Amino acid sequence: MDNCCKCFELAWTDGPAVGKRLRVQVVNEGGNSTTANSRTFMILTPGGGVGPNIQGCEAQYGYDWGRKYGGVVKAEDCVTLPERLQAGCYWRWNWARGDVNGWGIDYERIECPRELTDVSGCKA
Structure with missing residues (x-):
């Protein structure tokens, strides 16, 4: 896990967030996250979907987490999540x-x- 604890600044180049920037820290790494000269960042947010790990939140909490990859499809669906996670979903x-x-x-x-x-608590 060569990138664990490292930080990156992401800059959106298309889509509705074009021009916005976000600083992130790598806390996990796996799968095919780097190919040729590109990298995939998975930004984990409440309501963003459970991805390949369906044994996690869905099994533990039993809520409707939305699409497996992508989660809820509109802001109004954030109310289906536990109350303490809704603010992260609305982000x-x-x-x-x-x-x-x-x-x-x-x-x-x-x-x-x-x-x-x-x-x-992680430093590269």
Whole structure:
């Protein structure tokens, strides 16, 4: 896991969030995340879908998490999630303006902001 704890700044190049930037920290790595000169970032947010790990949240909490890949399809569906997760679900619709799957991004490695490492406890 060469990238664990490293931070990147993502810049959206298309879709409704074009021009927006987000700083992220890698907390897990696996599968085919890097091919040729491209990289896939999975931004885990409440309501973003359970992905390949259907044994996790869905089994534990029993809520409607939306599509396996992509989660809820509109902001109004965030109310189907546990109350403490709804704000994170609304972030995607309010900040990113929609379903972020498949949008183009540019990325660069950055020094990890303290705000991220204080939460994760992880330093590269």
